[in-house]
Amino acid sequence: DAGVTQSPTHLIKTRGQHVTLRCSPISGHKSVSWYQQVLGQGPQFIFQYYEKEERGRGNFPDRFSARQFPNYSSELNVNALLLGDSALYLCASSSGTGTANYGYTFGSGTRLTVV
Amino acid sequence: AQSVTQLGSHVSVSEGALVLLRCNYSSSVPPYLFWYVQYPNQGLQLLLKYTSAATLVKGINGFEAEFKKSETSFHLTKPSAHMSDAAEYFCAVSETGANNLFFGTGTRLTVIP
Numbered sequence: 001d002a003g004v005t006q007s008p009t010h011l012i013k014t015r016g017q018h019v020t021l022r023c024s025p026i027s028g029h030k031s032v033s034w035y036q037q038v039l040g041q042g043p044q045f046i047f048q049y050y051e052k053e054e055r056g057r058g059n060f061p062d063r064f065s066a067r068q069f070p071n072y073s074s075e076l077n078v079n080a081l082l083l084g085d086s087a088l089y090l091c092a093s094s095s096g097t098g099t100a101n102y103g104y105t106f107g108s109g110t111r112l113t114v115v
Numbered sequence: 116a117q118s119v120t121q122l123g124s125h126v127s128v129s130e131g132a133l134v135l136l137r138c139n140y141s142s143s144v145p146p147y148l149f150w151y152v153q154y155p156n157q158g159l160q161l162l163l164k165y166t167s168a169a170t171l172v173k174g175i176n177g178f179e180a181e182f183k184k185s186e187t188s189f190h191l192t193k194p195s196a197h198m199s200d201a202a203e204y205f206c207a208v209s210e211t212g213a214n215n216l217f218f219g220t221g222t223r224l225t226v227i228p
Contacts, residue, residue, distance in 0.1 A: 004158070033215065042119075042205050042218030043159070056214050090158055097214040104216075106151075106158035 004093050004107035012113045021076040021110045025093030032074040037088040050097050086114045117142045117208045119219035127225040134193040136222045138206030148189040149207040201226045
């Protein structure tokens, strides 16, 4: 079985541009969460989607948005990129919401560099 | 508010020695606690989790952690380090019923042959 798939694995963008990151969850998982991991820090929660509805949002500006599709895959969009958006973006899938009952499976991430 | 403090951003141990990675948490409600490992250029892998059952939790790869409410700690241990344990380790906390995790800043473990 395929794990959590993220694409692309790496990309470089210029300040002010827009970026779309993609995630395909494990088959059968209906929840996708996004985390940002800046170099040298722990991951920070951005969004969680379950059954195509937003179930949680972290402390990120409105430049960050996401959506989940009927097949449960997800996109994370970031507008007006800043240098500080450079990070590893991690997608995690789970079969439900609730961290205790439904474990996360993380993908390998997308490394975004903003220049 | 929840937070996690990991003492020691870098820890070095000799192969075969005890591994001890420290984690202290802050939570206004009974927490759920997790340890994740991250190998270079990879995502996070769950080592173990505490969800209000037994206070001593056993995980994968010989790791275990003990929840101590009086000390607000959840330290990760392994009796004998192996070279393959070299990685970044993250402690995380979640409130009961929550759907997101708060991570610490991580501890990089180096194993010396």
